[in-house]
Amino acid sequence: MDKTPRNTTGDKEALLSNVALLYYGEGLTQGEIAKRLKVSRATVVNMLRESRDLGIVEIRVDGRHLSGSTLSRDLREAFGLEDVYVADLGEGTEIDRAQTLKQVGRVAATALLDTAEPGNRIGIAWGETILAVAEATPQNPVQGVEVCQLIGSMISERVPASEDCTIQIAAKLGAQCFTLHAPGLISDASLAAKIRLEPTINAQLQRLKSLDLCVYSIGNVAPETHLAAAGMATEDELTAARAQGAVGIVCCRYIDAQGHDIDLPPTNRVIAAQTQDLRAAKKKLLVVCGVDRRDAALAALRGDLVTHLCVDSALAKAMLQV
Amino acid sequence: MDKTPRNTTGDKEALLSNVALLYYGEGLTQGEIAKRLKVSRATVVNMLRESRDLGIVEIRVDGRHLSGSTLSRDLREAFGLEDVYVADLGEGTEIDRAQTLKQVGRVAATALLDTAEPGNRIGIAWGETILAVAEATPQNPVQGVEVCQLIGSMISERVPASEDCTIQIAAKLGAQCFTLHAPGLISDASLAAKIRLEPTINAQLQRLKSLDLCVYSIGNVAPETHLAAAGMATEDELTAARAQGAVGIVCCRYIDAQGHDIDLPPTNRVIAAQTQDLRAAKKKLLVVCGVDRRDAALAALRGDLVTHLCVDSALAKAMLQV
C-alpha cells in the first residue's frame, strides 16, 4: 500500500538524468525529447532547468586555462607567484567596475576551487571583492574542508553582513564553518585585548594561525576608499596613515610599500587574523579588482603575502608597468 | 623578438575561459558578450563551441541519480547488487533499438565514470553495446588507470574493430591501454592453446586475472543473435548449445541459467578472459539492452558475474517479472 509513492522523487530525478543525458550528452533538441516523452517542449525546458538546479547537470569552467595567458605568465614570473588568474574581457573594453568585479569574482571562484584541496583549513576575509567571489562560487563540495572567518564582523552599507562571505563559501564547499563572533573593530583598545582572550574568540584566532589557504582582498588608502565610508577609519586617520607610508589595508591593518605592518591606531582595536598569520598560510590567494589598488597589491606581493593572485586585466597590466 | 608570439595559444584559451565564464557562469547572452568584446555574435558562438571542444567548459551529468529510481532500487534489492542504472525514456515510449542502445550507452558511460576509481585495472569487452558505452564516454581522465581488452579481436560487419572499445575508453580515461593482440576465435583448439602461451598474449591474459572492474555485455542464444552473423558460431552450434542449457554468451563462452560455464566447442578455441576471471573482478559492470537478453542477463546475475548493472527500463521491468 505504501509501496508505490515512497521513492517517487528518486524516479523523477532518474528521469531528469535521462533527459539531461539526451540533451547535453546526445545533443538532441528539446523538441525531439518532448516528442519521445510525449510531453510539451515547455515541460522539457522545465526539466532541464530543474536538472541544473538540482545539480544533476553540472557545467563547470576549467580554471587552469585562466592562468595560461601571457599576462598571467608575465606576472607569475615577475613576482615569483605560483599561479596568476587574469579576468579578461577583451582588448580595450571599457566597462564599469561592477561588471569587472563580478568577472573577477567568477575567475577567483574557479581559482579557489582549483587551489583548495581536501582537508584544507581555509580563511576567508570579507569586502565587496570577496563577496563577489562567494557569490560566484558554484556548489562544489570538497572533502573535509574547514572555512574560517578572518576578520570580525562589521556593519556597513557596502558590505551587508561581513560573515556572509565565510558562510556562503562554506556552504558552497560543503565545509565546516567557523565564524568569528565579534565586531571587527572595537571602540577601545583595552576592551579589544580582553575580547581577544575570550575562549570562543581566542580559539578562532588560534585557528587562523595554521591556515592552508587564505582568500582576501586589499584596500587602498585613497581618501575616497570605501573603508572610510564603512566607518572603519576617519579621513584624518587615513591622512595620517598615508603620511606614515601606508599604501594598503589588509584585514583592517595598514601595510607599507614593502608589505610590512604599520603600527597605527586601528591596529590595536582590531579583532582579526594578523598580517603574520596570512603570511604563514601555505597558500595565499589575493583577489583584487581595479587599477587604483595597484600600489596596495604590489605591497602585498613584496611583503610575501601572496602565492596566488587574481586580478582584472587592466590591473594586471598596470602592475607590470613598474 | 620571439617574445610576443610564443604563448599566443594560452592567451586565446584564457580569453575563451573568460567568455565561457560570462556565458555559463554569469548567464549573459551571446549578444551581450559580443557587444562587450566588440566582435560579432557568431564569433562568440564559435568561441563557446571551442571552449567545449577544448574541455575548458565541461558539462557533466551526475550518474548517482540514475540509480535512484524505484525500478533501480527494486532490481538492486532483488539481486543484491551494489548499483543499478536504468536508462529510461519515459513511460511506454516505443523507440527503436538503436536509440535505446545509445541511451543505455550513455547511462553506462556515466556509471563507468562513477564506478572507476584512480589506479583501477579495468577490463573492457566488445560488442555493439560496449561500443555504445565507449562512444558515449566523455573525455574524463582518471588517475593511473589501466584499461585492458578482455576478448581477442574479431572482424565482423557489426563490430568494425573490436579493440576499438578498449582503445576508445582508454583514450577517454587518459589510461594506459593494453590490447589483446590475437584473434578472439582461433580455428583450431590446439593452436589456440599455443597462442595463449605466447608471452605477449599470456601476459595480457594474466593481467585479466586481477581486475578491479570489468565492463561487458552479454549475448543471447536465439537463432537470430548477431553472434551467428558475426561468424562466431554456426546455427547448428547454437542449437546444440541451447540443447545443453545455454542461455547466454559471455566473452565468447556459453553460460547456463545459473551462470555457470558450459564446456562446448567454441570455448577451447577462444582467446579471452575466462568467466572465472570476470567473477574474480572486484566490480563487474554488466551493460545490457533489450528484453530479448532477459534470460541471459538473469543468468549472469545468478552466476555472481555482476555487481553493477546497467539496463534499459523495458529490460529492467522484464527482469523483475520472474
Added chain:
DNA sequence: GCTTGTTCTTTACAAAAGTCAATATTTCGA
C-alpha cells in the same frame, strides 16, 4: 608584388530555446 590557399569573421536566415499567462492536474484538509 602578386597570387593562392587558409583561416577567421561577419551577415542574414532558419531553427531552437526561453517566457508567461492560461489551463489542467494533483494533493491535502475539512
Added chain:
DNA sequence: TCGAAATATTGACTTTTGTAAAGAACAAGC
C-alpha cells in the same frame, strides 16, 4: 467526498542561438 491551494503542463509568443555562405585578413610560395 468535496473544494481550495499548490503544482505541473501547455500553447502562443519573443528572444536567443546555430548555421552556412560570402567576404576579409593573413601567410606562404612563386
